[in-house]
Amino acid sequence: MNWDQVEGNWKDLKGSIREKWAKLTDDDMELVAGKKDRIVGKLQERYGFAKDRAEAELDQYIASMDKDRRSSMS
Structure with a gap:
């Protein structure tokens, strides 16, 4: 997943990112x-x-999300 895709899917991804790094606030x-x-x-x-x-x-987290997404599509 490249950063254009991350930006385009931000609403879907921000919850997952926040779960990974819980110190990030909703405002962040x-x-x-x-x-x-x-x-x-x-x-x-x-x-x-x-x-x-x-x-x-x-980068590692985004790459792992991409792998998970591809695995679920197979």
């Missing part, structure tokens, strides 16, 4: 609106992650 999720740089910034702010770690965890 509305503010980031699927923008990767904003989500990374919020992960840094709420969890104290370094930028590289926040990006890596987010």
Whole structure:
């Protein structure tokens, strides 16, 4: 799943992302609106992650969601 797809499906994905990172608030999720740089910034702010770690965890999570989505389609 690329970031255009994440942004396009934000309403569906934000709940799942919030489950993964519960320290993110509803206001955070509305503010980031699927923008990767904003989500990374919020992960840094709420969890104290370094930028590289926040990006890596987010990329890994989005990739795992994509794998799950493809598996359910088979």
